[in-house]
Amino acid sequence: MTDATRVLVLNSGSSSVKFQLIDMADGSRPAVGIVERIGESTGRIEYRPQHGGTRSTERPFPDHSAALEAVSAELAADGLGLDSPELAAIGHRVVHGGTTFTAPTVITDKMVEELRELVPLAPLHNPANITGIEVARRLRPDLPQVAVFDTAFHATMPEYAARYAIDRETADRFSVRRYGFHGTSHQYVSRRTAQLLGRAPESVNVIVLHLGNGASASAVAGGVCVDTSMGLTPLEGLVMGTRSGDLDPAILLHLHRVAGMSVDEIDVLLNRRSGLLGLCGDNDMREIARRMGEGDAAAQLAFDVYVHRLKKYVGAYLAVLGRVDAIAFTAGVGENSAAVREAAMSGLENLGIEVDSVRNAVRGSSPRLISTEDSRVAIAVVPTDEELEIAGQTFNLVRQHAS
Numbered sequence: 001m002t003d004a005t006r007v008l009v010l011n012s013g014s015s016s017v018k019f020q021l022i023d024m025a026d027g028s029r030p031a032v033g034i035v036e037r038i039g040e041s042t043g044r045i046e047y048r049p050q051h052g053g054t055r056s057t058e059r060p061f062p063d064h065s066a067a068l069e070a071v072s073a074e075l076a077a078d079g080l081g082l083d084s085p086e087l088a089a090i091g092h093r094v095v096h097g098g099t100t101f102t103a104p105t106v107i108t109d110k111m112v113e114e115l116r117e118l119v120p121l122a123p124l125h126n127p128a129n130i131t132g133i134e135v136a137r138r139l140r141p142d143l144p145q146v147a148v149f150d151t152a153f154h155a156t157m158p159e160y161a162a163r164y165a166i167d168r169e170t171a172d173r174f175s176v177r178r179y180g181f182h183g184t185s186h187q188y189v190s191r192r193t194a195q196l197l198g199r200a201p202e203s204v205n206v207i208v209l210h211l212g213n214g215a216s217a218s219a220v221a222g223g224v225c226v227d228t229s230m231g232l233t234p235l236e237g238l239v240m241g242t243r244s245g246d247l248d249p250a251i252l253l254h255l256h257r258v259a260g261m262s263v264d265e266i267d268v269l270l271n272r273r274s275g276l277l278g279l280c281g282d283n284d285m286r287e288i289a290r291r292m293g294e295g296d297a298a299a300q301l302a303f304d305v306y307v308h309r310l311k312k313y314v315g316a317y318l319a320v321l322g323r324v325d326a327i328a329f330t331a332g333v334g335e336n337s338a339a340v341r342e343a344a345m346s347g348l349e350n351l352g353i354e355v356d357s358v359r360n361a362v363r364g365s366s367p368r369l370i371s372t373e374d375s376r377v378a379i380a381v382v383p384t385d386e387e388l389e390i391a392g393q394t395f396n397l398v399r400q401h402a403s
């Protein structure tokens with residue numbers, strides 16, 4: 001292998017492709033951007049080169065192929081094209097690895113076939129990830145490409161945490177078990193939290209609260225995931241922007257039998273029209289906070305339901321871990337909403353958990369502590385960086401393969 005040190009990270013969603021070019025030699029990001037509304041009549045590509053000057057172009061992108069070609073052209077215009085000799089590899093975010101893929105994996109034809117077999121487990125996410133991989137391989141067939149899985153970090157969960165209490169044979173036959181998601185974020189943030197405390201990850205127990213559009217909690221003992229809130233799919237667990245999180249499973253039966261809803265309608269209801277959106281008509285926490293400021297009761301209730309669920313998971317993971325050194329908030333809501341952090345941590349003083357309101361109110365983009373000096377458990381805000389984690393895992397794997 002050459003001394004190329006750059007990794008292009010691609011996160012292909014159903015209607016968007018996020019990309020970042022990261023130089024592993026110095027951590028710099030020569031380019032960052034997103035293609036949005038793929039397949040719609042109006043699309044947009046936004047491209048931010050390292051030295052400033054965002055370029056944003058509105059035009060339709062009929063499919064992922066067109067989107068990735070546009071990414072490639074934008075990069076090429078800055079001398080950073082996919083043919084650049086400085087490019088060492090492409091790293092792809094893949095949401096579901098099932099039990100087949102529990103570590104970052106070099107992409108081959110056979111591997112893509114195995115990925116296809118996992119589509120039924122993640123029909124909303126994996127097809128777009130696979131398309132991204134296929135197009136990138138077509139554009140640069142000679143370049144090493146790596147898949148980094150959202151599920152991988154959670155593969156260490158003990159069997160009793162991964163099992164649903166249903167008939168074992170049925171569960172095994174249909175791969176029904178808890179996998180967990182957002183793993184690259186939980187992995188990065190738990191390690192970064194240990195660094196913030198000035199301790200080795202192996203000696204620290206952390207509860208990570210990843211609160212973005214999708215939201216999940218994890219219990220990480222000495223750098224190893226022992227439980228997480230998402231399950232077979234990213235629907236289980238916390239209340240999210242548009243997803244319900246935990247429900248009595250009989251609700252699905254009730255909606256089908258009594259409300260006459262089809263399986264597809266229930267799917268849309270729970271994944272896209274529930275959570276904060278379902279409770280108050282808004283899924284953006286900023287808008288909810290604004291409405292709460294005006295005394296809006298529905299927004300207040302949505303906030304309260306969200307925080308109550310979050311608090312229950314914190315309590316559960318305190319019990320699962322036994323000793324907790326830190327609670328880390330991350331992703332859009334976790335990094336930015338002082339109100340959510342304060343509410344989720346309130347009333348836990350007797351458990352040694354105490355937010356410092358002044359520290360909590362300070363905005364910032366670097367990892368920081370927001371607990372009081374007396375708080376036995378450190379409370380932290382740790383911005384996540386899934387792209388850097390994917391780039392790092394990709395680069396390490398490619399180097400191992402080359403040596």
Ligand SMILES: Nc1ncnc2c1ncn2[C@@H]1O[C@H](COP(=O)(O)OP(=O)(O)O)[C@@H](O)[C@H]1O
Nearest residue numbers: 211212213214283284285286331332333336337
């Ligand atoms: N200043 C803010 N205050 C409160 N919430 C915010 C703020 N900025 C962003 N958010 C929340 O972050 C969410 C997006 O989080 P993000 O981690 O970017 O999501 P994802 O990567 O899942 O798309 C938004 O829906 C919004 O609710």
Ligand SMILES: CC(=O)OP(=O)(O)O
Nearest residue numbers: 181182212213214234
């Ligand atoms: C897996 C998952 O929930 O991802 P996202 O938060 O990006 O929707």
Ligand SMILES: [Mg+2]
Nearest residue numbers: 212213331386
């Ligand atoms: Mg995110």
